[in-house]
Amino acid sequence: MKFFVDTAEVDAIRELQATGLLDGVTTNPSLIAKSGRDFKEVIAEICEIVDGAVSAEVAATDLEGMIREGEHLAKIADNVVIKIPLTPDGLKACRHFSNNGIKTNVTLCFSANQALLAAKVGATYISPFVGRLDDINLTGMDLIADIRGIYDNYDFETQILVASIRNINQVSEAALVGADVATIPPAIIHKMYHHPLTDKGLAAFVKDWASTGQSIL
Numbered sequence: 001m002k003f004f005v006d007t008a009e010v011d012a013i014r015e016l017q018a019t020g021l022l023d024g025v026t027t028n029p030s031l032i033a034k035s036g037r038d039f040k041e042v043i044a045e046i047c048e049i050v051d052g053a054v055s056a057e058v059a060a061t062d063l064e065g066m067i068r069e070g071e072h073l074a075k076i077a078d079n080v081v082i083k084i085p086l087t088p089d090g091l092k093a094c095r096h097f098s099n100n101g102i103k104t105n106v107t108l109c110f111s112a113n114q115a116l117l118a119a120k121v122g123a124t125y126i127s128p129f130v131g132r133l134d135d136i137n138l139t140g141m142d143l144i145a146d147i148r149g150i151y152d153n154y155d156f157e158t159q160i161l162v163a164s165i166r167n168i169n170q171v172s173e174a175a176l177v178g179a180d181v182a183t184i185p186p187a188i189i190h191k192m193y194h195h196p197l198t199d200k201g202l203a204a205f206v207k208d209w210a211s212t213g214q215s216i217l
Contacts, residue, residue: 001175002052004161004183008035008042010049012186017049024052026105026127026163026183028083029059040076047077053125055105057083058093066093074102081105081124086114091121098122105161112146119156125181130174131164141170145177152178168192 002023005016008031016022025046032039043056054077058069070082070093082097083105084090094104098121105125106118110133118126128147130140147160159180165171168191174182 001179002181003189004053004055004181005189006031006163006165006183006185008032008037008046009186010035010042010045013046013049016186016189021189022050022052023181024054024079024081024183025050026055026083026161028055028057028107040073043073043080044076047079050079052079053081053103053105054079055081055083055125057107061085061087061089063089063092066090067096070097070102083107083127086118091117094118094123095121098124107163110143112143112150115143115147115158115160116150119151119154119158123158125159125161127161127163127183129164130162130170131166134166140164141173141177144174144179148178 003021004024004026005013005022006026008027013025032042035042043054047054056073058066060066060069066084066089073082074080081103084093086106086108094106097104103124105127106123107127109115109126109128115126128143133140133143144160144162151158161181161183162174162179163183165182165184165188168188171182171184171192
């Protein structure tokens with residue numbers, strides 16, 4: 001499963017890129033607003049740091065506006081992926097971009113039917129929001145499993161990009177049900193390293209080694 005980081009903070013992206021774990025980046029208007037920087041400058045800088053897909057979201061909600069903005073954003077770098085909402089006009093724009101070789105990320109997906117529509121118009125990625133479904137007492141990961149089943153039934157090439165991840169358990173759950181990508185906040189990625197038994201075991205190894213008085217070098 002690919003790991004994307006869900007942030008517009010360039011320093012956090014650089015830090016994760018250095019680990020070798022990062023396959024891409026997703027951004028959205030809320031994340032860009034938090035960064036306090038110019039949108040296009042941020043996207044261009046991220047694309048220089050990361051070789052993989054970098055999602056840049058259109059601000060327009062009408063078809064013509066989404067196409068104009070998407071085509072403009074796609075010129076920033078070859079790895080830009082145009083992020084568009086799952087609306088009738090958004091799906092029309094997705095078809096336009098797909099027909100013209102521009103990769104897309106269809107966002108704000110909350111049902112298997114919506115995911116089916118996105119696949120049929122050639123979306124590169126579909127972004128189901130598992131955390132927001134969990135917030136309203138539904139099980140977000142059930143949606144991922146349903147989409148996986150539908151896509152496998154018909155050999156759709158659209159990749160399932162699990163979004164709105166709130167904890168480390170959702171990362172492993174997404175992998176277990178066969179998601180292609182998880183986009184994860186930096187803090188959650190860092191938490192994945194840790195386990196109390198790992199920390200305890202390492203502390204014991206360090207103590208025991210020190211007691212030998214030896215040096216490897």
